[in-house]
Amino acid sequence: MSTPEDVPALETVDVSCVFQVNQGFMRGRRPLRAVNGVSLRVPRGKVVGLVGESGCGKTTLAQILLGLLRPTAGDVRYDGVSASTFGRRDVARRIQPIFQDPYSSLNPTKTIRSIVSLPLRIHRVGEPSEWDDRVMQMLDMVGLPRRVAGSYPSQLSGGQRQRVAVARALIMRPEVVICDEPTSALDVSVQSQILNLLQDLKDELGLTYLLISHNLAVVEHMADRVAVMYLGRIVEEADTETLFSNPRHPYTRALLESVLTPDPRLGVPDSHLGTVFPNPIDPPSGCTFHPRCVDCMDVCKASAPTTTVEAGNRVECHLYGGDGKSRAAA
Amino acid sequence: MSSTVLEVHNLRIEIPVAAGLLQPVRGISFGVDKGETLCIVGESGCGKSLTSLALMGLLPKAAVRSADRLEFRGRDLRGLGERQMSDIRGASMSMIFQEPMTSLNPAYTIGNQLEEAYLRHHRGKRAEARDRAIYLLEKVGISAAASRLKQYPHQLSGGLRQRVMIAMALMCGPELIIADEPTTALDVTIQAQILHLLADLQREFEMGMILITHDLGIVARVADKVAVMYAGKIVEEGPCERVFENPMHPYTQGLLRCIPVPGKTRRGEHLGSIPGLVPNLVGDIRGCMFRNRCPHAVDACLELGDTAVSLDGGHAYTCVRDVETIRASSSEPQPA
Amino acid sequence: MSQPAGTAGRLPPLSASEILDEVLEPSPFVKLRRRIFRNYSFLIGTVIILAILGVALAAPLLAPHDPYEQDLSARLHNPFWHEKKFDEEHLLGTDKVGRDYLSRLIYGSQVSLLIGFTSMLISGFIGTALGVSAGYFGGRVDMVVNFIINTRLAMPVFLVAMSAVVVFGASLTVVILVLGLFLWDRFAVVMRSITMQARDLDYVNAARALGCSTPYIIVREIFPNVLSSLTVIATVEMANAILLEAALSFLGFGVQAPTPSWGLMLNEAREYMFFSPWLLALPGACLFVLVLAINLFGDGLRDVTRDQGR
Secondary structure, X not given: OOOHHHOOOEEEEEEEEEEEEEOOOOOOEEEEEEEEEEEEEEOOOOEEEEEOOOOOOHXXXXXXXXXXXXXXXXXXXXXXXXXXXXXXXXHHHHEEEEOOOOOXXXXXXXXXXXXXXXHHHHHOOOOHHHHHHHHHHHHHHOOOOHHHHHOOHHHXXXXXXXXXXXXXXXXOOOOEEEEEOOOOOOOXXXXXHHHHHHHHHHHHHOOEEEEEOOOHHHHHHHOOEEEEEEOOEEEEEEEHHHHHHOOOOHHHHHHHHHOOXXXXXXXXXXXXXXXXXXXXXXXXXXXXXXXXXXXXXXXXXXXXXXXXXXXXXXXXXXXXXXXHHHHHHO | OOOEEXXXXXXXXXXXXXXXXXXXXXXXXXXXXXXXXXXXXXXXXXXXXXXXXXXXXXXXXXXXXXXXXXXEOOEEOOOOOHHHHHHHEOOOEEEEOOOHHHHOOOOOOHHHHHHHHHHOOOOOOHHHHHHHHHHHXXXXXXXXXXXXXXXXXXXXXXXXXXXXXXXXXXXXXXXXXXXXXXXXXXXXXXXXXXXXXXXXHHXXXXXXXXXXXXXXXXXXXXXXXXXXXXXXXXXXXXXXXXXXXXXXXXXXXXXXXXXXXXXOOOOOOOOOOOOOOOOOOEOOOOOOOOOOOOOOOOOXXXXXXXXXXXXXXXXXEEOOOXXXXXXXXXXXXXXX | OOOOHHHHOOOOOOOOOOOOOOOOOOOHHHHHHXXXXXXXXXXXXXXXXXXXXHHHHOHHHHOOOOOOOOOHHHOOOOOOOOOOOOOOOOOOOEOOOOOEHHHHHHHHHHHHHHHHHHHHHHHHHHHHHHHHHHHHHOHHHHHHHHHXXXXXXXXXXXXXXXXXXXXXXXXXXXXHHHHHHHOOHHHHHHHHHHHHHHHOOHHHHHHHHOOOOHHHHHHHHHHHHHHHHHXXXXXXXXXXXXXXXXXXXXXXXXXXXXXXXXXXXXXXXXXXXXOOOHHHHHHHHHHHHHHHHHHHHHHHHHHHHOOOOX
């Protein structure tokens, strides 16, 4: 058996999720592979960043991990144990989400006290008399004054609402928190406050994060490892330093080039990606990235690349590993 | 030189609300030259979007605009009626909005909308308009432009729609483009492409451009001139490089410290932050608007808050604190 | 620029640099109260409805006579604005069999409100249950509910109501049941679309991720947010039910004589339209005022509760 440290807090093994999409009247249904064979390990106490364009399947993957969506194939494991052995509530105790939009993630008809204590009430944790104390502790922890407990979400600013969302997610002390674009709906100055808060809470409570974002600067700042997703597959996964200093997949490189750092001398980069994001119902042949790839070879159009692992970092591209070259030569 | 496209002096916007007089824009001045990009940067509620609407004459009915000077190519815009304003709008001054889906009419084809934009201001043949539409669609990087004309907005992806919006804004060869958060709704890769395209087109057609955004990264890469807005006022302005390399106003400094930069901010370390909230913009506010959130605030900020300081090269900011003191105290919390 | 000291101090004092957390906005209930007192149609509607409700509840105390008591010697007495054939006993005159018209009008409000309210409750329950489940579950449930809604919409309420009365006999209960079982379509359609929007909001996802059960989510998370729209439709449907009852009674398929119903009174007054027009005008005016008040109330309620939450 492996040591507990080796068992990731969260792991997906070859998870796929296929939706049947209506094509319109009398035209039948076609499969849409939103998540297509994703294997991802989120080690305990680490932050794993998941980046990709909208429509790449990040959010679907998050819903699968939260147990809100059942994968059509593959296995999700919490602490090495298959999700199928857990009930909904057990999953909820281990893993909690923080959503992007703090305006829609809090029920407008409930007070902050009621929103933050909802997990306690649902899971019947402790005595009802203790609930209020725990809510207050949680508000202290996320840096909200206790008097907001009686307020409604509409009375708070965006940053304060996101703090409430964090408090709700953490009051059950889950092991893993899935942060789905936690700061992209917030102002710059508030974004940094929330990122700092997430960092502090992680250190304090020993949390594990899966940070889903399209903002690579944020991911670089927070994550230990980064996975890059494209059309339902993880095309590259590496530790943050390696990925940012030596991106290997052409898509990762394009993404990194598109990051606009506040450096006035650099001008606007041209990422050389074509204009069209492919239709996920009708993905391109071979490597799904080939129509937008600057390094596209013949083999890319013909066959899908396999994963090459090197020092724990993996990439899925014909440029690397033996298979592409050998086939191209043949 | 008469290359100035737009000249704004002491622009104010006032909206009567139940609690009093809301003043989201409190006397701002700026100018845009031909071929120049001015970026107005600020957080939500600072008045940057209302400013753009005020320039276009598209403010909501309740809002009252006033200015000491508001000149577009030497023509005073202040007294113009709705008819005259709509002649200017779209013809020599056009706007690109944040959400392309809501600004394109879903019931008409792309071609129809592009041609209409042209024919409204030019008495010409439809074929002429069509040729220009195809020319511009190719210019904004849309392949098979002629066949795209028959498509409807919902058939295009977000990035393509924004390109169509840009093409539409260019249909009449405007001299000023106002782009309000043109890439906020788009993915990073598409964002870079669109900004690249805008910069190219602007250079080629020598247009003035006002780009409104909250993203300092975009500002740094695109702007010639920067105006940092806070609570309805411009707190710092100047050439892009000077503002970014030598930010003087505590708010600008704070903003720049808030954003993570790969390679500069270290992982696991705290980012800078600006505590507090934007003040309520109803009624008059005495002194510096930023003083309740400012780490360098002193009593004098209450009395002399609006003191403008001009540095060489058009770099100016409004702060009463001594340059050296601020720089000394602000360099401390920054990671080396 | 110098301002009077009173208006200048809107910014917090300098020392409080840690004021991350000013609660600036008043609570939603305070705002709601403010809007209520600025909305005249809501206020007027509420006052009239409460007045009519008060009259209905206190009918035995207010009515000067028994509404069923006939007095053939005092037939068709004129109301007080006429000089002749008016006696102080009957302020609003008497009908063709000498019943006190004022008393009948007062008792008639009971019938109208009772029918309007109970059939609204029944139809509201059916429509909300169907609409919310269709909106929340979607897919097949939605398809089935849509089919039921379409089936219901294809049936002419009036004809079905009349045939039901023919089959089961006319009575108050039958009228209430028929109206209640037929007027739920708007509830279902509106609730379905609102629930669909609410279902995709993140707070519902958050509740699901917490392991809340589906009934809990529907009842505790979604329902409070659709409540205001529900009340607005409820008022419209109540007004609708009251008018339908009057129409059915007028045609003789609703409440049966001698029950004092405004619609039935209209029916009985038909033949005297030209000689004693007030026999028609008075119950008509009552109906008009009640339905107007309910609609004012509903309209005002919609304005008052609009953009609540954000």
